[in-house]
């Protein structure tokens with residue numbers, strides 16, 4: 214593939230199209246000068262970044278890329294990552310004292326905003342009683358009950374520590390349940406960094422996957438068929454050929470790791486029908502969409518109900534926690550009731566349970582999702598018309614409070630179309646927004662998340678900033 218148009222299957226490696234300058238300046242690599250700040254916002258510009266630059270140098274000495282997870286290194290947009298000192302509500306402050314309206318929200322968990330008082334109080338109360346016991350606590354049952362009551366397809370839950378663990382464990386369970394080995398996943402859907410899921414499409418349409426990272430043995434991906442997202446005919450063909458050998462089909466019901474890519478009409482329903490027909494376990498990876506796009510997750514929104522669901526991010530209220538759950542008959546195969554082994558020293562951690570409970574309880578209050586929808590629509594509409602006014606070709610996708618502005622001329626429906634985005638233009642836009650006090654994801658292929666803490670005023674400030682930032686992007690073609 215042409216490296217100029219390559220979108221990696223692995224988030225954090227979505228930087229192939231933006232050369233990172235050796236000096237790592239705080240500007241995009243587009244040769245056009247960025248428009249200057251005209252004081253449209255109360256938030257300050259980010260001209261002063263010396264502390265972050267110094268911190269990044271020190272971090273890079275002792276941590277690969279200076280970060281704990283690749284996308285944070287700004288490789289997708291160039292420049293120095295801001296080191297964050299604190300966050301409150303919709304805003305974060307870096308160690309140089311610059312404030313930003315934040316639309317990353319820790320990559321999705323912070324639907325209530327930073328340091329929400331209810332969540333902080335719940336964590337503090339739990340911490341005062343002890344951080345971990347490695348024994349059952351009532352909070353686990355309470356959170357499991359809450360999840361079961363909200364998500365129709367989930368009858369039982371197992372708590373784990375990350376989305377990676379949740380998807381890895383759900384696949385093992387599906388294989389144990391069916392006695393089959395092969396699975397289907399989709400190009401551009403990300404499910405964490407377990408060996409079997411770091412996979413890219415093979416050389417032919419119906420060939421099994423190749424590792425997408427060195428260090429992943431070919432054998433671990435040899436049972437994974439990688440198909441294009443939103444293409445039901447491809448799934449139908451694959452099932453005709455391999456149906457009786459397939460244990461699971463794993464899908465993000467809304468693609469959230471190639472930007473925001475909603476499912477085509479009838480696509481999820483089609484997956485449900487085909488999985489039932491061939492006895493394949495349908496797994497929705499709702500690590501990102503769970504409790505984000507509706508109180509009943511994406512499955513509630515589209516009224517399509519999988520056999521197993523992976524949850525993460527919001528369900529842990531900002532602490533390292535995730536879960537998988539689903540039909541009782543399948544979940545009863547997990548050890549110690551069944552013989553599909555899966556365990557974790559810190560699983561069901563009391564602090565994470567407290568944060569998750571406080572978050573889900575707050576989300577149950579009247580009008581939360583309605584107000585999130587209104588704020589998110591206001592932002593999406595504002596960004597779209599600002600882009601139009603600046604004459605920048607963009608395509609806007611949104612489901613509830615997750616959205617994406619693609620620098621593209623055609624609708625993005627799958628990995629192939631996402632790969633053709635103008636990542637240079639995104640980088641210019643990103644830096645122009647950052648310099649105006651708006652913190653977006655440092656990659657074209659990530660979603661923007663609105664939280665319940667974002668005010669109308671902050672949304673309007675963001676739209677005002679974007680009017681100028683889109684001009685910077687326009688200069689990049």
Ligand SMILES: Cc1ncc(COP(=O)(O)O)c(C=O)c1O
Pocket residue numbers: 320374375376377378380403404405406465469470498499500501525526535
């Ligand atoms: C849909 C989806 N699944 C799984 C994961 C992996 O979760 P974690 O980073 O907690 O391992 C992510 C992470 O962004 C995700 O977006």
